[in-house]
Amino acid sequence: MTAIELRSVTVERDIPHPPEKIWRALTTQHLIEEWLMKNDFGLDLGHRFQFCGDWGHVDCEILDVDPGRSLSYTWNYAHDDPAYRLDSKVTFTLEPSGSGTLLRMEQVGFRPDQKQAFGGAKSGWRIHLENLEKLVAGLD
Template structure:
C-alpha cells in the first residue's frame, strides 16, 4: 500500500510540552512509562524489535523502523481484525523538536484507508488524549 493522498490518510497531532526532549524521549521509550501514558507493552528500542501494545480491546503489533535518539522514533502500528474495515496497517512517527519553551512533539500516523473513517477519527482524538497523558508522565520525571 502506498502513502499517497488518494490511497491513505494521515493523522497529525502536535503539542508544545514545557520539558526538554530528553525527558520526553524517556517517556516514549521506557516500558513502564509507555504503559502510564499509552498502553501495556513489551517495548524495546532496537531497530527491528517487534512488540505489542495491549488494551482491553486487543492488541496492536508493532516493529521499530527508525530511531534517532531524542529526535525521532518510528514504528509500525498494525491492528489485525477479521473484518477488513477494522484492519489497520499503519506507521507512527514521533518527532521531537527543541523550542524555547521546551519541546514541540509531533505525532504522525500514516496508513488510514478512505473507508476507515472510524479508525481515523479515533486516532485523531486518541492521540490528543495520549499526548495529554504523556505530558503528565513527563512532568513527574526527575
C-alpha cells in the same frame, strides 16, 4: 489500478520540558504503559512488540530510531473484517523549542473507508499525548 489515498493523523504539542525527558517517556516500557498502554516495547531497530488493551492488541516493529530526535514504528491491527484492519506507521519527532520541546506525532496509513479508526486515532492521540505531558511533568 488507482492508488488509494491514505490519510494521516498529526498531533503537535509544545511541551515545557527538555527533549530528553520526553524521549524517556516515549521509549521506556513502564512509562509508555502509564501514558499509552501495556506493552513489551524495546528500542532496538527491528524489535517487534505489542500494545495491549481490553479490546485486543496492536502489532508493532521499530522502523527507525534517531535517539532524542525521532522514533518510528509500525502500528498494525489485525482484524477479520478488512474495514477494521489497520496497517500504519507512527512517527514521533522532537524538536527543541523556546519553551521546551515541540513534539509531533504522525500516524499514516488510514484508508478512506476507515472513518471509525481515523476518528478514534484523532481523538485518542490527543488524549494520549496529554497524558504523556502530565507524566513527563512528574519525572525527575
